[in-house]
Amino acid sequence: MRKRIVITGVGAISPVGLAVPESWKNVLAGRSGVRRMTLVDPEEFPSQIAGEVKNFDPLDYLDPKLAKRTDRYTQFAMIASREAFADSGLEGNISPERLGVIVGSGIGGITTLEREHKVAMERGVRRINPFFCPMMISNIAAGRVGIDIGAKGLNFATVTACASSGHAIAIAADMIRLGRADAILAGGSEAPMTLTGVGGFCALKALSTRNDDPETSSRPFDRDRDGFVIAEGGAVVILEDLEHALNRGAEIYAELAGSGMTCDAYHITAPAEGGEGSARAMKLAMEDAGIVPEQVDYINAHGTSTKLNDINETMAIKAALGEEIAKRIMVSSTKSVTGHMLGAAGAIEAIFTSFALRDGIVPPTATLINPDEGCDLDYVPGKARKAELTYALSNSLGFGGHNVTLTLKKYMGE
Amino acid sequence: MSLENRVAEIIIDKLGVKPEQVTPEAQFDTDLGADSIDQYELIMGFEDAFGLRIDEDEATKLTTVGKVVNYLKEKGLD
Numbered sequence: 001m002r003k004r005i006v007i008t009g010v011g012a013i014s015p016v017g018l019a020v021p022e023s024w025k026n027v028l029a030g031r032s033g034v035r036r037m038t039l040v041d042p043e044e045f046p047s048q049i050a051g052e053v054k055n056f057d058p059l060d061y062l063d064p065k066l067a068k069r070t071d072r073y074t075q076f077a078m079i080a081s082r083e084a085f086a087d088s089g090l091e092g093n094i095s096p097e098r099l100g101v102i103v104g105s106g107i108g109g110i111t112t113l114e115r116e117h118k119v120a121m122e123r124g125v126r127r128i129n130p131f132f133c134p135m136m137i138s139n140i141a142a143g144r145v146g147i148d149i150g151a152k153g154l155n156f157a158t159v160t161a162c163a164s165s166g167h168a169i170a171i172a173a174d175m176i177r178l179g180r181a182d183a184i185l186a187g188g189s190e191a192p193m194t195l196t197g198v199g200g201f202c203a204l205k206a207l208s209t210r211n212d213d214p215e216t217s218s219r220p221f222d223r224d225r226d227g228f229v230i231a232e233g234g235a236v237v238i239l240e241d242l243e244h245a246l247n248r249g250a251e252i253y254a255e256l257a258g259s260g261m262t263c264d265a266y267h268i269t270a271p272a273e274g275g276e277g278s279a280r281a282m283k284l285a286m287e288d289a290g291i292v293p294e295q296v297d298y299i300n301a302h303g304t305s306t307k308l309n310d311i312n313e314t315m316a317i318k319a320a321l322g323e324e325i326a327k328r329i330m331v332s333s334t335k336s337v338t339g340h341m342l343g344a345a346g347a348i349e350a351i352f353t354s355f356a357l358r359d360g361i362v363p364p365t366a367t368l369i370n371p372d373e374g375c376d377l378d379y380v381p382g383k384a385r386k387a388e389l390t391y392a393l394s395n396s397l398g399f400g401g402h403n404v405t406l407t408l409k410k411y412m413g414e
Numbered sequence: 415m416s417l418e419n420r421v422a423e424i425i426i427d428k429l430g431v432k433p434e435q436v437t438p439e440a441q442f443d444t445d446l447g448a449d450s451i452d453q454y455e456l457i458m459g460f461e462d463a464f465g466l467r468i469d470e471d472e473a474t475k476l477t478t479v480g481k482v483v484n485y486l487k488e489k490g491l492d
Contacts, residue, residue, distance in 0.1 A: 065430030127462070130454040 005173040006411060007253040008183070008245050009088025009238030010351045011080040015051030015231050015338050019083055023338075023348070024355050028384045030366030032215035032337045034229050039193035047207035049214040050193055051231025051339025069131050070144060071109030072191035076234030076344070077141035078148050081185050085149050088238040090183060093248045100153035100181035101145045102172045103236065104164030104188040106343035106398070108138030110197050141189055145236075153181045159343075162302075164188045165235060166346025166396030166404035170259035172239045182244045187347035189234030201230055204269065206306060216367045218340070220303035220333035221310045221379050223372040228304040231339030235347035237354075246414070254354035255409040257291070257391070260284025264401030270308055271397065275316025278302075278403045282320035282393055285405035291391055293321035296329055298362055298392040300353045301379075303333020304340055311374050313395065318377075330387065332380040336366040346396035350406055353394045357410040361386050417492055421483055424459045428452065438480030464491055 010020050015033025017023030026033065033051045042048035058067040058075050061082070070078070081103070085091065090099070112135040119127050134140055139157035146155045154175060158167040165188025172186035192198070201207050208227040210217035219225040239256060262284065264277035271278065286293065301313055318326040334352050341348060356362050361384050368381040394406045415423075422436045431446050442448040448456065457473045460466075460482065466489060468476070476482050 063430060068430075127458065130451045130458070134451070 003177045004242035005176055005239050005256045006242050006245050007237050007256060007354050008240045008250040009084040009090065010253060010354070011083030011087060012233065012235040012348050012351055013053055013056070013076050013079050014233040014235070014341065014348055015053060018053070018056065020351060024352065027334050027337055027352055027363045028361065030337060030364050030382065030384070032218070032366065034214045034217055034339050036214060037193065037198070040195055040198055045198055045202050046209050047198070047202050047227070047230070048211040049208065049217050049229055051229055051341065052193060053233055069135060071112045071135050073105055073109055073189050074135070074141040074144050076191060076232065077103050077145055077187070077189035077236065080187060080189065080234035080236040081145045081149060084185060084236040084238050089250060090238065094183055096150050096152040098153055098182040099149070099151040100172070100175060100184040101142050101149070101151050101155045102158060102168040102184055102186045103142040103145055104158035104160070104168045104343055105138045105141055106159070106161045106164050106190055107192055107197065109136035109140065110194050111191060112136045114194050114196060145185060149185065151185065160402040161398030161400055162340065162342050162345055163396040163398030163402040163404050164343035164346065166350070166394070166406060167261065167402070169237060169239065169256065169347060169350055169406055170261060170404050173256045173259060176239060176241050183238055183240040185236050186239050187234065187236030188343040190341055190343040191232045192230055192342060193232055198230060208305065218305045218336050219367045220301065220305045220336050220365050221314070221371055221375040222368050223370045225305045225307065225310065225372070228306050228335070229339035231341045233341045233344045233348065235341070235344045235351060237347060237350060252411045254357050255411050256406065257409040258285050258288030258407040260288060260405045262403045264403065266401055268401070269399050271312040272401070274319060275312035276319070277401060278313060278316040278395060278397055279319035281403035281405040282316065282395065285393060285407045289391070289407035289409065291407065293325045295391050296321060296325070296393055297387065297389040298329060298356060299331045300349045300392065300394040301331050301333045302395040302397045303335050303365065305335060309397070311372065314375050314377055326377055329378070330362050330380050330385065331377045332363055332365045334363050336364070336368065346394070346404065349394050349396070350408065353392045353408050357389050357392055357408060360388055362389070417486060418483055420463065421460070421479065421486070424463055425456065425479065428456050428459050436479055438478065438483065440479045441477055443477070460486070
């Protein structure tokens, strides 16, 4: 029989909170974490707003030597992993060889890359810090988490831009089903607030320029949306074999019932016509979980607040579930308050979706006022809504045409 | 500041060790917990601070705090 996979721990550091409970509270209340950018001087950028992690000092978590030798993106992954691991109660209850780590990032250590590139240009290549490579590479967060937690099982990074941590969770569940681990820390992290990080997305004209009103700048599905808001953070869940979790009496947040992964094979940044690739990912995710569209109650959308994403994702949802069902269910984008955490987005949204199932409350698309033409689903505008939920989908899409959908199920016992 | 103190300051900063650990006899690897990458970074720190270039052959011999101080004194620093 197919193994059942459950979420038994959660951790996140985000623009709306340094830990999961605070982030969930703010997401439900629709309190935006977007402000004027401070980590880089935004003066030259058309987009001057960002979802930065606030009141963050790495020394609150790491000793000075470790703090200096880890990129910000790695620190976020470590902090989220610690929270998730402590939350799971797995310490001492799992053999380290059976505990894995799959933590991705869209970009990796771009802060470190930029700093050392400057050193090389200004002072010569001999002055490049010997820690440069092992700080910058996009798999080092996973490696550091392995060391920090003492997880000696499978360990690698998924790199699919804004779908990175969605893939991490989907693959982790499959790995446990295959028997390659009993539990896996799965998620992602991102720290893109640098000159080239922000400058690059600005050059693509991907970012919102609503600089005079940061808190409503991320407006998924709204007619006045004008791009996504760059954000940072880390999010990690503990996925565990249900049997293993039950044997140790673990608290269970939700069940990861299935996943679907596809590629648009169409364009490097634009979604395929009508969200064709994303629609297939949703269909596969439902099939994998053994459910039909009628059983889906809620979709946590990718919902980036770009012109192209929101309209195509809406079409994709209709294509995957059928127009009538699509209009009946609830769809919301928590990026309306977090901004777009890129490689951490899929995992933090999986956490929010799990909490929605567990608590019976749907987080809102907080900033949505006037739905755009063609955006005609129930996006739960403004306020959170109480509702009994059983199944939910969570979508993540990444540059490269990567699509991943997770099917989450309320945990209702064995 | 004396040469000894300047060297100690760099070591404390790069390795995150306590001042009292930085004795002349202290070995970078066994006593101060520096792995090979830490030691490369330390050598670069000395090069930057004292404006000299330490060849790799020489660098591998600088295994204790005292040896670094003596090396720098031989190079005419004080």
